[in-house]
Amino acid sequence: MTNEPNRREELTKMTLCASCAGIQRNWRRAPGHAELVQLSSRRAERSDGDSGSHTVTLTSYRCDACGTRWEYENDKTNQQAGWSVVGQQVD
Structure with missing residues (x-):
């Protein structure tokens, strides 16, 4: 069972500052903005389908203006990461 509808509703209620609203989501190499503060980084495994898996870096950020928490996924094999x-x- 998934909480996807609840998660979508929670994100809809959030108010983003203009800078956060301008961030292009799910697109690798898209820029963030100056008020994002880096919190932590971690590594995660991603599946390559039949060919195995590879490691990506996930970095957490918080916006000083509106408090929105972001995560940036750096996966060179996936253009929709970001x-x-x-x-x-x-x-």
Whole structure:
């Protein structure tokens, strides 16, 4: 069972600042913006289908302006990797 509808609803309620709203999501090499603060990096395995797997780097960021949490996936084999919203900081 998946929580995808709940996740979509949660992300819809978030308010992004103009700079965050301008980030092109799911596109490798798209730029972020100046108010993103890097938090941490980690490595993850991605499947290559029949040919095995490879390692990618996932870096977490937080926007100082609106608190949106982002993750950037650096996967040279996947053009649709890149920026994705993972939540928003609650004060």
